[in-house]
Amino acid sequence: MRKQMTLWMVLISIIVLLSILPVRIFAGQIEIVRDSWGVAHIYADNDSELFFGAGYATAGDRTFQMELSRRKVAGTLSEIYGKDLLESDKLMRTLGLYKHAQELPDVQNPFSGLVASASHLSVRDWYPYSLTIGTGETGHNPRSIRLYEPLDDQNEFTFESFSEIHRDNVSAIARDFLSLAGILSEKNLLSQNSTRLLNALSDWDYRLLKNSRAADVAETVVREMHRSPRPNTVTALVASKYGGCHSGNIFLLRSALEEFERTQKLPEEEELAVWVNQLLEASAGSLREAVSQVRKVVMVYQTNLEGLPSIYPDANRKAPDLVTTSGNTIWLQLGNSYTQIVDLSNIDKCRAFLTPGASEDPRSPHFFDQVELWVTGETRPASLSREEVMKYVESIETLFSPINKTMRQSGSD
Incomplete structure (x- = not known):
């Protein structure tokens, strides 16, 4: 009896250890470890098993999304959404894309019958390309010009500096425009209406905050700037020299302010005065009565490019009131926008957040659990x-691999 009890105790101990220890005992096992935020970390012996595990984990969080994608190509969306999607379904069935998609795994990879891909650069490998702030071929945009400023005098790019930039909501383009307008105002080159609007911004700290009349005025000015200067108006000289849209505006502002700092004179002063007056007066006519607000956002379950209605209205999520009207910070995300800060010197210092949660299953505790991070502009560990x-x-x-031995050997090659 004592031996039997001892045997049972040993067996129970082994079972408990196997359930809590992250040890893969048998070859061909796929292990899916989910962390406190519901993010799946997948471990396996080869690529084929890793990809299978990734597909399995994705299905657990996003079955509905995979199903909608399948139905779209198969031409069966009308079974869910009704007759409004019949024409789309007819087109998809006529094109026959679903049949080709079904055949793709065996055509692309006849040995395993799987379709999978991933980055070929392993973790801990150095990225082969220089990392820099892109401005596009036509120059800066309002966000990229601001990104340079906090980093300009720094010798290193730290996690703290990244976090600051990521939450930063200063409008550099509006600030520089106001600096130029202030110089012209001191020279008595602005109209009364322009000066009146400029005075409304005299105490503004250049941040785009909700419930801020100054921020609302500034954003109106920036919107008007995007449509100027034009080559077929009295600002044609300015337009021909600096270009239009935001990239041209930024080039103009930087050039004019740098010239003024160097010589105490503005280039093309008369033309610049005309341009600034036009913008301020147009902005005054475009101002809304209400103070700037962050609009209410409902994240439809599931939001899609086709604009289809919610497949489960009870799972629609109302975004919380955030703190900024700027769409360039992590404080204002209109949907599932993933942010990850990667420390290349130590991958275990990575940080991340996914608004509003890692899972798209309304029954999951991770469906809406990162909202607090979202609201405060913070991140979570992403080791x-x-x-x-x-x-x-x-x-x-733990999953037992559906990949046979020969395929496992192929996947590890």
């Missing part, structure tokens, strides 16, 4: 090494 991941483990699921 990449297995050792660090296990510090935040919430669940471990």
Whole structure:
């Protein structure tokens, strides 16, 4: 009896250990470790098994999305949405895309019958291209010009500096425009209406905040700027020299302010005065009565490019009131926008957040659990090494690989 009890105790101990320890005992097992935020970390012996695990984990969070994509190509959306989608379904069935999609795995990879891809650059490898702030071929945009400023005098790019930039909501283009307008005002080159609007911005701190009349005025000015200067108006000289839209505006403002700092004179002063007056007076006529507000946003379940209605209205999520009217910060995300800060010197110092949560399953505790991070502009740990991941483990699921031995050997080559 004592031996039997001892045997049972040993067996129970083994079962408990296997359930809590992150150890893969058998070859051909796929392990899905979910952390405290519901993010799946997948471990396997080869690429084929990793891809299978990734597909399995994705289905757990996004089955509905995969189903809608399948139905769209198969021409069966009208079974869910009704007759309004019949014409789309007819087109898809006529094109026969679904049949080709079904055949693709065996055509592309006849040996395994799988379609999978991933970055070929391993974790811990150095990225081969220089990382810089892109401005596009036509120059700066209102956000990129601001990104340079906090980093201009720094010798290194730290996590703290990234976080600051990511939450920054200063409008550099509006600030520089107001600096130019202030110089022209001191020279008595602005109209009364322009001066009146300029005075409304005298105490503004250049941040785009809700419930701020000054921020509302500034955003109106920036919107008007995007349509100027034009080559077929009295600002033709300015337009021909600096270009139009935001990239031209930024080039104009930087050039004029740098010239003034150097010589105390503005280039093309008369033309610049005409341009600034036009913008301020047009902005005054475009101002809304109400103070700037962050509009209410409802994230439809599931939002899609086709604009289809919600498939489950009870799961529609109302975004909380955020703190800025600027769409260039993590404080204002209109949907599932993923942010990750990667420390190339230590992958376990990575940070991330996914608005509003990692799972798209309304029954999941991770459906809406990162909203607090979203509202405060903060991030969560996003460690990449297995050792660090296990510090935040919430669940471990083990799958037996459907990949046969020959295919496993091929996947590891």
